Amino acid sequence: MRILKMKPDFLKEFLMGLEGFGALYGPKRQSGILKYAPIESYDELVLDGENTLLPLKRLFHPMRFDMFRFDSRGFEADYSIFEKRVIIGVHPCEIHGILKLDEVFLVHPPDPYYAGLRKNSAIIGFSCLPAENALCRSTGTDIVAEGFDLFFVDLTDFYLVWVGSSFGYDMILEKEDFFDENVTHEDIQIYIEWREKRNRMFKKSFNFRDMPDIIELSYKSEIWDYFGKKCLSCGQCTMVCPTCNCYNVTDVLDLATETSGRRERMWDSCMFADYSLVAGGHNFRHARADRLKLWYTHKLKAFAHKYGSPACVGCGRCVETCPVDINVLTVSEALTSCEVPEE
Ligand code: SF4
Ligand code: SF4
Known part of the structure; x- marks a missing residue:
């Protein structure tokens, strides 16, 4: 997996430039509630690590939709929920959540609605710091190694950017100049210190393993x-x-x-x-x-x-x-x- 660096100054232009890959979605506040919704401007995006009220599953397993129309002659599937999307600001636990839904919905035979929504969606993950009730260290889902196209770790002075798919790499190529391949020992040390600091911030845990x-x-x-x-x-x-x-x-x-x-x-x-x-x-x-x-x-x-x-x-x-x-x-x-x- 490739890992690159990016300066925070480039974030806005890079993310908003992803529109060519699909409609942009991300955590956005509507009537005081944080939810995954279409994004029209960068300022709407909430990337501070707060949980949305409903999880990412609502974009892949919608609360309510029409599956097909039928009449006396047969039926015709309704796939109007499919849309090319780039979902920004997805936390590690949410990505793990989707990987678990994959186990359920992408087995034989795969659910065509879930599979279509998955196929049409790119996931841009973002690191977060533990909220008051975060339990993801107990469940081992505070880090993520798959299930994303790009994953940004915010190290204040720069982002480390994990490239998780060839589609993610295509996104990088759109703004190649924004990225630096030279990840130094000092950068790695900063990342390790960030991980250790984050691990110390968890306030709650439970006996998950047993x-x-x-x-x-x-x-x-x-x-x-x-x-x-x-x-x-x-x-x-x-x-x-x-x-x-x-x-x-x-x-x-x-x-x-x-x-x-x-x-x-x-x-x-x-x-x-x-x-x-x-x-x-x-x-x-x-x-x-x-x-x-x-x-x-x-x-x-x-x-x-x-x-x-x-x-x-x-x-x-x-x-x-x-x-x-x-x-x-x-x-x-x-x-x-x-x-x-x-x-
Ligand atoms: S466990 Fe709590 S949230 Fe769940 S159904 Fe019962 S009262 Fe509602
Ligand atoms: S903490 Fe675990 S059980 Fe509770 S809502 Fe999150 S994933 Fe579900």
Whole structure:
């Protein structure tokens, strides 16, 4: 992988010059909420490391879209969500989140909607410093080695720029003069010191490595009942999590014909009461405790058994979002200590 240097003075011109590769997207504040959205000017970009409310998954696994139109003769796929995009300002944990979604959506057969959005999107990663609830050091997702076209590490006086794909290299070639191949020993030392300083800034951690075993051993623990009584089944934890990917589909009939219509796909949540409701009215996870156990077992144990690593990238969003303080920190602490938390 090539690593280059760039002076901060060039950043604006370089990023805005990427328009030729696709519509620019990035973290942008709208009505006070930070979200990934189309970028019209450099000043809109928020590159200070703050988490967006919803993760990057919403650009690859949209909250709601039309999959196809149908009538009595057949169906026609709707790929109007595809657009050439360059997504700027993506943090390492978000890139890990997308790599986990790849495991789910790009297997055989690949999901054509996710695959199309992935194929049409370039990712320009940016380093960040740990926020209050960042857990990515615990989950090993604070650094990233793949899943990006370019990755910028902000070392104040210069950027180190990792080139992760040939498409990323094409972007570099557009403004070759902005980049310097001469990464010196002094530069490497500055990078190492930045890494060490950043590592010291993490305020929170959890026992991530041992969680698969602990979850398995805790299957009958009363800790699940304690959290189940508190849970509101609001589903916010699943919406904000970069790796949650459940969805539902609904056919919407055209009222005029009743034989034609469209199929919609929208986010679903295993925390919702009717998620495990099946024909005949039986609900496999009627109890909130059972739904919580499913979420944490899937995320911290089952995903790891199937794909080699757990489905938590340590973004900290569940810590910030759950209105009743149920999150990877509180659950892992309770399970590890084998104690029902005090009120
Ligand atoms: S479980 Fe929580 S910390 Fe882990 S990726 Fe999901 S929202 Fe982020
Ligand atoms: S754990 Fe928290 S965020 Fe998740 S459904 Fe329950 S109350 Fe909502």
